[in-house]
Amino acid sequence: MKLPTLREVATEARLLLIGIPVFLWTMIPIYHMFLFAISPKEDAFSGKLWPDHPTLHNFSIVFHQQHYFLRDFYLQFWNSMVIAAAVGVLTLFIATAAAFAISRLRVPGGRVVMNLALFTYFIPAAFLAVPMYRTMGIYGLLNNHWSLILAMVTIASPYAIWVLKQASDKLPVELDEAAVMDGATTPQIFRLIYLPLMMPSLVAIGTYAVLLAWNEYLYAFLLLSNDRDITLPVALGNFLAADDSPWELLMTTGFIYALPPAAIYYAFRRYMVGGLTAGAVKS
Amino acid sequence: MAITLSGDHAMAAPPLSARLTPAQVWGIVLLAPYLLVFCAFVIYPVGYGLWLARHPASYVALYHDPVFARAAVNTLVFLVIGINIKMLIALFLSGFFVQQRTWIKWLSVLFILPWAVPSIPTILSVRFMLNPEWGVVNQLIFKFTGDDGPNWLNDPTVALAMAIGVHIWKSLPFWTLILITGRLAIPHDLFEAAEVDGASWWQKFRFITWPSMQTLYITCTLLSMIWTLGDFNSVYLLTGGGPADLTHVLATLGIRYLRLDQLSLAMASIVCAMPFVLPLVYFMMKRLSR
Numbered sequence: 376m377k378l379p380t381l382r383e384v385a386t387e388a389r390l391l392l393i394g395i396p397v398f399l400w401t402m403i404p405i406y407h408m409f410l411f412a413i414s415p416k417e418d419a420f421s422g423k424l425w426p427d428h429p430t431l432h433n434f435s436i437v438f439h440q441q442h443y444f445l446r447d448f449y450l451q452f453w454n455s456m457v458i459a460a461a462v463g464v465l466t467l468f469i470a471t472a473a474a475f476a477i478s479r480l481r482v483p484g485g486r487v488v489m490n491l492a493l494f495t496y497f498i499p500a501a502f503l504a505v506p507m508y509r510t511m512g513i514y515g516l517l518n519n520h521w522s523l524i525l526a527m528v529t530i531a532s533p534y535a536i537w538v539l540k541q542a543s544d545k546l547p548v549e550l551d552e553a554a555v556m557d558g559a560t561t562p563q564i565f566r567l568i569y570l571p572l573m574m575p576s577l578v579a580i581g582t583y584a585v586l587l588a589w590n591e592y593l594y595a596f597l598l599l600s601n602d603r604d605i606t607l608p609v610a611l612g613n614f615l616a617a618d619d620s621p622w623e624l625l626m627t628t629g630f631i632y633a634l635p636p637a638a639i640y641y642a643f644r645r646y647m648v649g650g651l652t653a654g655a656v657k658s
Numbered sequence: 659m660a661i662t663l664s665g666d667h668a669m670a671a672p673p674l675s676a677r678l679t680p681a682q683v684w685g686i687v688l689l690a691p692y693l694l695v696f697c698a699f700v701i702y703p704v705g706y707g708l709w710l711a712r713h714p715a716s717y718v719a720l721y722h723d724p725v726f727a728r729a730a731v732n733t734l735v736f737l738v739i740g741i742n743i744k745m746l747i748a749l750f751l752s753g754f755f756v757q758q759r760t761w762i763k764w765l766s767v768l769f770i771l772p773w774a775v776p777s778i779p780t781i782l783s784v785r786f787m788l789n790p791e792w793g794v795v796n797q798l799i800f801k802f803t804g805d806d807g808p809n810w811l812n813d814p815t816v817a818l819a820m821a822i823g824v825h826i827w828k829s830l831p832f833w834t835l836i837l838i839t840g841r842l843a844i845p846h847d848l849f850e851a852a853e854v855d856g857a858s859w860w861q862k863f864r865f866i867t868w869p870s871m872q873t874l875y876i877t878c879t880l881l882s883m884i885w886t887l888g889d890f891n892s893v894y895l896l897t898g899g900g901p902a903d904l905t906h907v908l909a910t911l912g913i914r915y916l917r918l919d920q921l922s923l924a925m926a927s928i929v930c931a932m933p934f935v936l937p938l939v940y941f942m943m944k945r946l947s948r
Contacts, residue, residue: 390754390757390759390762393751393754394754394761394762394765397751397754397765397769398765398768400827401768401769401771401772401827401831402768402771403787404772404780404783404784404787404827405771405772405775405780405783407783407784407786407787407794408779408780408783411783411786420792421797424794468691469691469692469695470692472688472689472691472692473688473689473691473692475688476684476685476686476688476689477685477689480681480682480684480685480688481682481685482682482685482686482688482689483682483685485685485689488689488692488693488696490943491696492692492696493943493946494939494943495696495700497881497884497938497939497942497943498935498939499884499885499887499888499889499909499935500888501887501888501889501890501909501910501912502887502888502908502909502912502928502931502935503700503703503704504890504912504913505707505912505913505915505916505921505924505925505928506703506704506706506707506710506925507699507703508916509703509706509707509710509921510699510702510703510706513706514698525695525698525699526699528695529695529696529699529700532692532695536692537946560680561680561681561684562684589776590776590777590778592776592777592778592890592891592895593890593891593894593913597913597916608776608778611778611779611782612778612895615782622786625779625782626779626782626783626786628779629778629779629780629782629783630779632776632778632779633775633776633779633780636774636775636776637771637774637775640770640774641767641774644770
């Protein structure tokens with residue numbers, strides 16, 4: 376075995392000197408959340424780095440809804456799921472149709488629509504929140520799941536359309552031309568040629584929209600207020616309303632809430648990194 | 659009457675169908691859902707918002723509201739200091755993560771976690787860590803020094819710095835990832851040639867990495883600035899705008915005015931940000947729409 380040279384050791388040491396702080400910086404807030412989730416109340420508040428008696432009791436309280444703040448836990452979880460799924464499906468439908476129309480059918484005015492969508496993408500969502508809240512009130516949708524679904528679709532689709540348009544511009548035009556020669560109608564081209572070829576980008580965009588909706592806090596808490604209508608993040612925010620908030624339960628619920636998006640992200644990471652970062656910033 | 663109507667129809671129809679191929683008709687049909695969403699949930703709210711913000715009196719009231727002035731300064735600090743620090747770290751870390759090591763590969767998988775998990779539970783976790791009595795930070799300070807730690811979120815400067823920290827924690831992985839893609843796109847033989855010529859790492863960075871990455875870096879910085887303007891969570895969930903409304907940013911200020919039922923002020927404060935936002939947006943659109 377060859378002994379490493381001094382220079383190699385120095386390089387490794389330098390890399391570790393960066394790597395260890397990066398690891399700590401990344402993990403501490405998450406570890407702290409996990410620590411609270413497995414700590415009995417006394418341990419959690421004592422500032423220990425590992426509880427004396429780690430326990431799953433907090434999870435059992437959450438899963439049995441045995442606390443005032445948790446009495447609608449399953450319902451809220453379900454709300455989050457339904458809304459995220461609906462946003463994913465609707466965004467995919469709207470964005471795929473629009474991207475196909477703009478990129479493949481070259482519909483007149485397509486460029487203008489693309490630019491309008493891009494413009495919306497760059498306006499910070501928080502700026503649109505207040506007028507959106509009023510608008511939903513006027514439409515009579517407040518406290519209705521549709522308000523949050525439609526708001527999130529509005530926010531998710533510009534980016535979705537843009538990424539899908541970039542991806543479909545890369546497909547060769549000859550494919551469509553050959554299909555037209557063979558007498559294919561536009562719906563057939565869409566269904567038999569376009570959709571199968573776009574699959575990776577569609578997976579990426581679907582994941583993006585689902586995660587965006589699942590993670591959304593601001594719009595959810597503006598548009599939904601009824602305890603039985605709200606999504607999990609709003610319920611988490613409501614914990615803070617009390618002075619003696621049960622922080623260990625808050626962290627446990629937060630931990631459960633954070634698991635699905637993390638799992639989805641890692642499951643589709645291949646698509647996400649390829650489909651989103653490549654499209655996100657083009658130099 | 660019926661005959662004239664159908665006659666009109668027949669006369670109007672040919673030019674329209676002559677101009678549009680069936681494919682274009684389909685195109686319009688497929689574009690319609692988005693246009694519908696756009697009109698109902700972008701055009702109408704924005705128009706309504708602008709209409710609410712039409713009174714000059716709102717701007718006078720904003721001008722006299724110390725919370726607004728403070729929020730404007732905070733937003734500027736957040737953008738100019740916070741984003742530049744974040745992007746510099748991201749640039750530095752992208753250089754770290756392209757090193758070929760197994761453990762760095764694993765670290766990069768973990769490093770993405772803050773971006774992958776929702777911000778609410780993690781920000782609240784940080785909030786409790788900073789709790790002056792029960793938080794783990796001050797308990798550790800007490801254990802090691804015997805002194806009480808600072809009341810982190812009760813000092814407006816420290817609280818804003820913490821909010822910036824939370825923002826960096828959350829979005830650093832995303833920007834690092836993008837800068838990594840930028841770095842990987844640089845042809846490797848450039849570095850090999852520089853190595854042969856005995857270039858130092860600074861020279862490699864200065865003459866190879868930076869020239870090929872600067873456009874991407876500046877685009878990322880501007881884009882991050884635009885998006886950070888809308889970062890509601892980092893401030894609202896950590897400090898709630900407090901203490902004494904001194905840590906608000908523009909994104910949380912609108913919600914504060916909404917709570918106080920001062921809708922026209924909420925809209926006016928957003929309109930005030932537009933002279934800064936629109937040039938940035940215009941610049942980004944020129945860059946991205948090719």
